[in-house]
Amino acid sequence: MNHLKAWLGIGLTAAVVAAAVAAPWLSPHDPLATDFAASLRPPGAPGHPLGTDQLGRDLLARVLHGARLALLIGVCTVVITAVGGGALGLVAGFVERWPAAVLMRLADVQLSFPFIILSLSAAGWVVYARVVRGEVLSVKQRDFVQAAAALGMSRVRLLLRHVLPNVAPSVIVVASLQFSSFIVAEAAISFLGFGVQPPTPAWGSMLSEGRDFLYVAWWLAAFPGAALTLTALGVNLLGDWLRDTLDPKLRV
């Protein structure tokens, strides 16, 4: 069962990445090109495997290009939050005392917020900060860190050379587990009308447009949502596998 999950995760993630990279070759249509003569064609229509939307744009091309945007946003937010939250956690774990207290109160403020009001990168740092701080607290007690400190290594160098490499696996695991929630959150925000604006093909805004046509064209909502679900599924399974391999005790 676990092998199956791991392979499914790797396969799905690889497929989504490949689809995003090869989008222009997989569908010859321009995701923005409208064709009113061919609007609201059902899936299987000639030349449009997934059908067309209310403006006659090819749905396959839009879903594929949506994958590019989703992955781009996922990677950017994960990098920003991992670097920001990780740095805060490193400092809080190393210095202890008041920075830790400030950090935990900030985390409370953050958690008591309705998520929608926050932009994505503002929301993700807390988990990294907490996990990294916990790891640093234990790593800095280990003998090799104590030894390096006794040899007169500076605190900054100690932190970067000896502590950081030892907390890196947890950061990677957290990043992979957060990736899909970022993609879904971005889609939710676009769905509500705050995020990526039409006509850019984003899964969230496509779903929101598809909602208005639910009575006549189910495929407009079904396919972007299915793409989103499969991506989230693949990345989640990949994250579980990474955790089991790199850091089985980690609880996020």
Next chain:
Amino acid sequence: MRAYLLSRLAQTVLVVFLSLSAVFVMVRLSGDPVLLFMPMDIQAKDVNEFRERLGFNDPLPLQYARFVGGAARGDFGESLRYRRDALDLVLGRLPATLLLAATSWLLTMGVAVPLGVLSAVHRNTLLDHAGTVATVLGQATPGFWLGLMLIYVFSVKLRWLPTGGTGTPAHLVMPSIVLAAFFAARIARLTRSAVLDVLNEEYILTARAKGLGEARVIGKHTLRNSAIPIVTLAGLEAGQILGGAVITETIFAWPGLGRLTVQALLNRDFPIVIAAVFVISVTYTLINLAIDLLYAWLDPRVRLRP
């Protein structure tokens, strides 16, 4: 105990105050609220009069002081759109959101905890594998997509349930399922692993060795000891369900707090946004306090310190 409660309440006030200050800053950063609210063709003198009346011409520290002073008395100003007290409007929407949140929270717990326990007890059986598939899918499926697909199947095709709105129990079915799906998946996974952890403990072996029936071993010795992580997550989720209701309320046209907040954000009706953040963060911190008190009751080894 009294010292603990007092210190926690003081922390609650601090957290709510910081949340409100953050919203104040964000509102000011997002642009001139007056211009954002006014129609495009308004004249400059009207803008200025409006600004003067709402106090936007005063220096920022003064505006902040007035904001904090008003907030302390529960006065968040008038809604720019409805010309009514913002807090009243928000509180008027609260019951609908609480009804939806409570229903889906009960649904979450009622489905997820038994599922998690059964999966752990019957580990590596067909039931466990089916449970794993369900939870993995539940965690990956975005609520707004699930909602649209349910509407398509049960409202558009089968015509069994209303697409949205409120009033009868039938209106509550799809929104609470959509809201519960994601959280139920998480609770079920956590319950399974927490129960598995406890089943490996020596006192469970002892309980079995002295001849206790399986129902007693699971029901009394295992469940109570695996309750702490489950209660923690259940509490966090009670708060997140309140916040997550935003999207579900939008899809199903549920007249709750979340929909009011989203519309207020789209209309730049900031007094409503601020009042909503206030109500949500107070509710959330109070839920967390209740959870911490529950810990001490569940596990007498836990000591509450101020």
